[in-house]
Amino acid sequence: MFKLLKYSLLDIVKSRFALLYTVFLILVAISIYQVSEDMSKVSLSLLNIMLMMVPLIAAIFATTHFFNNLEFTELMLAQPVKRRDVFLSQILAVIVVLSLAIIIGFGVPMILWGADVTVLTLLGIGIGLSIIFAGLAFMASVLTRDKAKAIGISLSFWIYFSLVYDGFVLYLIYSLSDYPLEKTTLGLVFFNPVDLGRIIMLMQLDISALMGYTGAFFQQFFGSAKGILLSSAMMLIWMLWPMGVAMRVFRKKDF
């Protein structure tokens, strides 16, 4: 598989997208650092980029890449290699490029102007969300034969998780405000990777407000490393399952 990955990477790293995305992130990072004077402001500005832009770009790029590379995928399937390896080399190449763009795009400005734990966590979340949305995009791609449709599905995932889902949660909280819904809302958050990333950041930026939650459960959840560990574990599950589903479908798929 590493041989395949090596060549997939060789191809994708030289693509115009990888360069453009990295330059875009560098420019974003530079402008954020220029405008914000302290680290907490930097992380706040980065937060929106990481929670909104990064998943969007990951979803669209992964879908386009899958379809642009379809013929090559077919060629590889006719070679003496495992289907699993063909799939993994494709998705891992996408993930590596997306992650590298984030690491270089934000890492270079960070080396120049400094970073703190919060900003580094944000980088991790950006990478995590890239992996998750690449997985979702591949899932959408293997489930349909049509590129436009797949991009549509990937975009829907993005809109759903970054806007619609929260609207639904807010509506639920609002209409059932007479009931103790704290655990339910916290539970709902676990079914949305964007919210998970956001909660991990909240635990760093807004821990004081979160501790206003009533109940020992929340004090424990937010007050200790437990909350971060649990959310990260859940995020890991989110990284794995769409990719897993996509791989299962891919292994049975006709090309």
Place this chain on the structure above:
Amino acid sequence: MKATHIIIGLLLIWFIPTQAAIIELKPGNSIQEAINQAAEGDTLKILPGIYLEHEIIIRKPLTLIGVDYPTIDAMDKGNVIIVAAENVHIEGLRIIRTGKSNLDDSAGIKFFDSKNCTIINNRLEQTFFGLHFSNSSNLTIKNNTLISVAEREFQTGNGIHLWKCKDSFIENNFIQGHRDGIYLEFVTNTESNHNMVLENKRYGLHFMFSHENSYYKNTFKRNGAGVAVMYTRNVIMKENIFEENWGASAYGILLKDITDSEVIGNIFRKNTIGIYMEGSSRTIFKRNEFNQNGWAIKLMASCDQNTFEANNFLGNTFDISTNGSVVLNTLTKNYWDKYEGYDLNKDRIGDIPYRPINLFSVIVEKIPSAVILWRSFLVTLLDRMEKVIPSITPENMIDHSPKMNPYDFRTANS
């Protein structure tokens, strides 16, 4: 001639003990007996070791000095020392294991109707109440360490407890793990400075009906509910630090019915709520720093004529929230890190006013669990809309002259 000799001799006998006899006590000696036998003004020098005594009663001016912290162990029975006298000086003792009864408010040292007493450099451990004063005045409470290891609020009393006292100093004490760190009720003209008060179960500092007091440079950290000050006027709180008071009803300070007071140069850092105010008026908040609090200030609608001037608001989740719509308070020249305005005339004051209350904080005020959606795209969107067309947030809660850059209090205060 003889008669005069006798008189002089008698005078000598009379005077020498009053000029402070020093009586040494070793472990095994009874402190109570020594006190009973001592003359007024004597000094008891207590040598290192363990003294198993409780309910030691002092009714005359005396000085008790511990050498290398001798331990008086009450073995969980009642009070350790009870004082009802003037000019009592207690220094360098280690007092442990009082009774744990709410009925007699068991305390390490308890003072009734005393005057001019000093309590210095003592260590109190596993005491129910630490230092307990009633109806006393001119007290100096300094450099004491009070540590309680109780796990729950009802298992412990207050660290330094003053009831109906006046004209006193509470200075440089370390108080940990009690119910209230410092408790003052009907206490006037008293100063509390440089105390370190942390991890007390209820309030770090709790005072009621205690007018004309001041609090300088104390640190209140991780107390169950922060600091509560109630029903009081003319209070001065300066350069204190209120830190990491976390919880559903935890505040840096809870101000209830406080009037004509000053809160200046304090730091509120990482509290769930920095300042919670209700029924308070004519109080000035100046040069405070609010840093990384959940809510920097929760201002209930029952507050009026308060002034918030030249404070720094940095990294708070919400700067100000309120439960009402009409709020008659003044906000001016504060620095708000969330301010996004501009300064075209370069006077370092933003050209457009700042509204510190955002829509979502109003929602969270009604439905606390909604805070989990904070910083989501949806909520950001809602807040933007509200900024453009204010509909829910109070119209007159507004800073017309927001600063463009934060104040540097460190140089300003020194």
Place this chain on the structure above:
Amino acid sequence: MISVQQIHKKFGKLEVLKDFNLEFEAGNSYALMGPNGSGKTTLIKIILGMVIPNSGDVLVQGEAIKGNYAYRSKIGYMPQIGRYPENIKIGQLFSMMQDIRPEIKSYDMELVNDFGLNEMLDKPMHTLSGGTRQKVSAALAFMFQPDILILDEPTAGLDPIAVELLKTKIKKEREKGKLIIITSHILSELEELTNHAIYIFEGDVFFNDTVESLKEITGENRFSTAIARLMEWSLKKNTIKTELSHV
């Protein structure tokens, strides 16, 4: 050498191959023909493992291909349109293909040299013309000296010189006793390169025999007219149910 056994394949509701059986023997070269949508591409893809049949299996040199991938190292496949990663170079593509097959040590570089690809190893794929890509595909199909060659429209897009070079190469491999399967729309080419004709119609094998018997059965002397006759008959297939064969 390749035994297609009771393959059944549906795409959605469309039955592409129905209870399909076919044998390919070593030393023969097969012309795989049929109208568009008859299932010949699906058959090739099933043999290559790119399409997975609903039932039935394919044996390649006696081994079932289900869940197997190593057998593909015995097959050289030249796709109809070869698409490759845009940003890698010809040389890198070759070494990748070689990397995938670590057990093969000696490479047949004849076509690489004949097509002049050895002088273009540094060119990235996206700079290549369609014809050059076809050359790359062809070179790759033969590079690992496979026992089986499956060539899908091998000459489409190639210039006449390259066509001749490729044909010569195919003939040469046929002489070596390899199994060759070719699909093409250029009948003269098929006539030149193959000795066995398979005609697939609506998911069934309609004709499967040597070119000689094809001519004999159809009564035509020329390959192309024989095929035309076959097509005519196939349209009346409903009346002639049986598989046409010399046997």
